[in-house]
Amino acid sequence: FSGDEDRVLEIAYSLEKMSEHPLAKGLCRYADQQGVAGNLPVESFLVFPGKGVTGDLIQTGNNRQTWAVGSPEFLLTKGIAVIGEAKAQLESWRESGDIVIGIGQMEDMEDTGQSNGNSQINPRGQLAGLIALRDELRPEVKLVIQELEKLGISAVMLTGDNSQVAQRVAGEVGISQVKSQLLPGEKLAWIEELERNNGRVAMVGDGINDAPALAKASVGIAMGAAGTDTALETADVALMGDDLTKLPLLVSLARKTLQIIGQNIVIALGLKVLVVLLIFPGWLTLWMAVVADMGTSLLVTVNGLRLLKLKNIKSEPPPPKIL
Structure with missing residues (x-):
């Protein structure tokens, strides 16, 4: 929406390449395919698990700009609103089951005090663009779920993606129980509830957002090839590969x-x-x-x-x- 797609992608790449989130890795791979360098100097890099990242980009002449990359809801907490044409595009992509990442420049948020003592924050940041990503299902996933069911194991999907994306993926692989839009702490809470109701629970994950749930589960299983270092260190079992049929x-x-x-x-x-x-x-x-x-x-x-x-x-x- 800023009119320069390569520039938006370069900013997103420069920040996301410092993140271990699976979506960040996918975005970086796409940027590489498009020939985008993503070499902008970054300082004060911060990760907000399950939400997004922020960082200061050092421009020419030591000009410092603070940018945020993450979910549209996360951007709003940083003073960047998705409105107008961007909001319409966001809703369209989400209805199609896509995962949407926003990129915006942060500014100081204006605090408008009211006579009744309440205050309201008016976003003053600028949205630079939106990027849509889609989970590409591996052909073996549905077979893996079927084999696990034959072994008497029920599968539950715990994901931070929005409900449309989660329902689409679950429907394609044959999972009936879906919990979407979960933060790392909420995944942990669901694991605790599943253990109370069902006894032993195995958790399969590969991202930093899965680490608390992997640690809490009766058995934590990390996918070695795609897993982050945090997930691998937390899990009880590490599958040194990216083959789900090993489950x-x-x-x-x-x-x-x-x-x-x-x-x-x-x-x-x-x-x-x-x-x-x-x-x-x-x-x-x-x-x-x-x-x-x-x-x-x-x-x-x-x-x-x-x-x-x-x-x-x-x-x-x-x-x-x-x-």
Whole structure:
């Protein structure tokens, strides 16, 4: 809306490249594809988890301008209103299920006092532009949700995106329970409620906004390739890759491991008790007992090797695009 799309993208890139948020990474990749440098010097950079970022851009002649990048609601708290044509475009994009990021220059907000003692803040910042992003679903996500349901696991989506985006994504992958427009603390509260109502809860996340919920969940699972350092450090399990099909395998492997551990304990203790009972009457000699003990070790080892038979689910490749 400032009339210079490359300039707006350069400002957004310069700020967002310092953020670990997944949306920031997507915006930076797009800027790279467009050939935008994003090398403006930034000082006083601040992150507001789940909302946006602010920072001072140092212009020519040491001219300092404070900019904000984030959700339109976040921009409003910084004195930048989305009105007129921009508001109409915002509503149109959101109705289409897009995620909208605003970029604006911050100015001092005017405090208009009123006779009744109340005060009202009039935004004085200037909106530079809006950027729409859309989550591209991986073709294997729907299959992963189906496999988890077969294992008796119910999926719940906790997201900071607006309700239109959340409902669109949930509908495409087959998730019925959706909680949208959540801040990091609200995700944490939902995890606590799910644990109270359902017992053990596993949380899968990759962003800094997921860190509190990952720490609180019974099991926190971070996606290694796409995950932020904060998420990886907080989680109990880190999948070193970006393959969601490993989630059902992880659950199956954990359950099968516990099952085999139980079997091996029964086998080992049972055979040892049997050998002891046979030694006392003299039915087994000492060397036969030693052989039986070694045989028990081999037996539980072979039983444990059955875990190698577990296979990862295979996702169907996406259909070819018709040009």
